[in-house]
Amino acid sequence: MIVILFRILIFIALALLIYTWVQYYRNPQRRLLIAKAEHKFYFLDEPNNSKKNVQFVYKGCLFEGEKYVGTTEDAFEVVNIHVTVKDSLELRGLTRDDLYFLEKEILIRYPYADIEWKHPINKLFIMD
Template sequence: MIWLLRFVLLFFIFFLFYAVVKILFTSSRKLESARKHNRFLLIDNDDVRKNFMLTYKGAVFAGEKYIGSTDNTFDVISISIWPENSATLKGMVKDDFFYIDKKILENYPNAEINWKSPVKEFLQH
């Protein structure tokens, strides 16, 4: 009976360790840390149907990918990006958005990037 109790205790310790490690390395935690430290971070799945999140200079953006055909393959051909909170865009300049475009195009070279409001209007002026 004591060996069963030891086994359950050992199992509980391993489960607790696994849960703590999983919580520490979640993508939302990484995104929040990068946002607080004003770093660039792009969190994306290989699944085209899922949106991606990125942060740059304290602002968080969401992006939606659309697949289509290129020369001989199906690839991401269009990406729509919008800020999660427009108030966090304060202090950003056009070069910041061009930098974000460049970083996204490194992952999706065939994509056309479409910014949604209010960034779209800002870039047109």
């Protein structure tokens, strides 16, 4: 009887271990950090949740965008996104063309959005 109980406990422990490993592997926040370390582009968002901020990484810089819902001609959509950077020192090396690329990627996902870059990113657009 004790042997059968012990085998059941081992099976439950293995199932829990496999479940935990799968959850860790599929975690989108982990993928975001990997993309940041590899200096790749990764866009993390829940399009159906307007209260959840959008996060994206480009060239090792982590950006966060606050979504604001408003009205368009047909429906309620995300009409304004305020983009900030977590650490302003990560902006080193980014060019105006990089910001245009990021703007284009945001507009692909939110075509009605007006993108507002917060300080210090907006200074790059002002300078000529």
